[in-house]
Amino acid sequence: MSSDEQALMDLVARGVKLPPQPQVLVQLEDNLSRGDPDVRTLARTIAQDPGLTAMLFKAARSPLFNPRNRNLDRLDQVLMVIGSKQCLNLARAFSLATSIPGAHRHGMEVFWVRARELARLAALIADDRITVCNVFPDQAYLAGVFYECGVPLLMQRFPDYCQGLTMNTVNSWPSLQEEDQRFNVDHVTIGYLVARHWKLPDFIAQAIRCHREIPHADMGATRSLVAILQLAVHFFFRVNRIDDAHWPILADEVLGELCILPEELEDFFDRISDRFDAES
The missing domain is CATH 1.10.3210.10 (Hypothetical protein af1432)
Known part of the structure; x- marks a missing residue:
């Protein structure tokens, strides 16, 4: 040990x-650990959590994560612009508060x-x-x-x-x-x-x-x-x-x-x- x-x-x-990791995070980590995951698969996983989905769209409207100010209306677009690993980090950050009563x-x-x-x-x-x-x-x-x-x-x-x-x-x-x-x-x-x-x-x-x-x-x-x-x-x-x-x-x-x-x-x-x- x-x-x-x-x-x-x-x-x-x-x-x-x-605090336990939300199941969505566990699935995201599993998908990303396999190499080159399909963004549509990742988007479907994230979409299971409406709150997390909303927070990622909010991040995608920020010049910090979307400097070219692209108009994004789908989760797969958010993943492509921000990046899959970057989205995982943001998902971890956004999920922590909801995991602690x-x-x-x-x-x-x-x-x-x-x-x-x-x-x-x-x-x-x-x-x-x-x-x-x-x-x-x-x-x-x-x-x-x-x-x-x-x-x-x-x-x-x-x-x-x-x-x-x-x-x-x-x-x-x-x-x-x-x-x-x-x-x-x-x-x-x-x-x-x-x-x-x-x-x-x-x-x-x-x-x-x-x-x-x-x-x-x-x-x-x-x-x-x-x-x-x-x-x-x-x-x-x-x-x-x-x-x-x-x-x-x-x-x-x-x-x-x-x-x-x-x-x-x-x-x-x-x-x-x-x-x-x-x-x-």
Whole structure:
């Protein structure tokens, strides 16, 4: 048994319920694993889930995933324009929220608003820096949604989680130290194990595990993705007009990894925030 499998069993033993993958995702992964799947077959699989279908059409209307602004009215067209693997990543991201029951309604609503905003910022940063980092927008979006997905699972498991960790506003972020002290587990570890359970690409799972620590340069795509996520977190704070006390610790490594000079950061933020507002 691998260490990840043992950790998953330990979580279950503590009463933390990992969200199962929707059957549509299982079928999509199975079809894609066979090589060159027919887009009509994939479209029929996705069409089983009306909510997922609607979200993919919404994504296909975004300049981020459809830069040529093609008019798409069929799922097979969406798959051809966005790409089959990219659609799978978006389907994973869209499906996560519906796979976790809401135990604390307001806290859940706040969490998913924050997760979606972070994911969009990460996708926009990845799109701008793609020639530098080779991380694609769908991958960054997926990582952004899963980045703190252990939080709603702890809400589900511990009814007083939100009260103790002030998860009632979009600007409050949970403390790993407080979680460890109160619950003997933290949301980052849970998020990493969910990413493994849902078969996310390894570099995305590792980026979730790193959280707010920049990994060594030899970790390649993981390091780039962590840098994208940390800049997205920083921009999230700026968009919401609150101080990011952690940014000075990370700034040099994040900007260096993304090939952004410190004096370029203000212009870069303006460019990303303008696109963020335009697509809201």
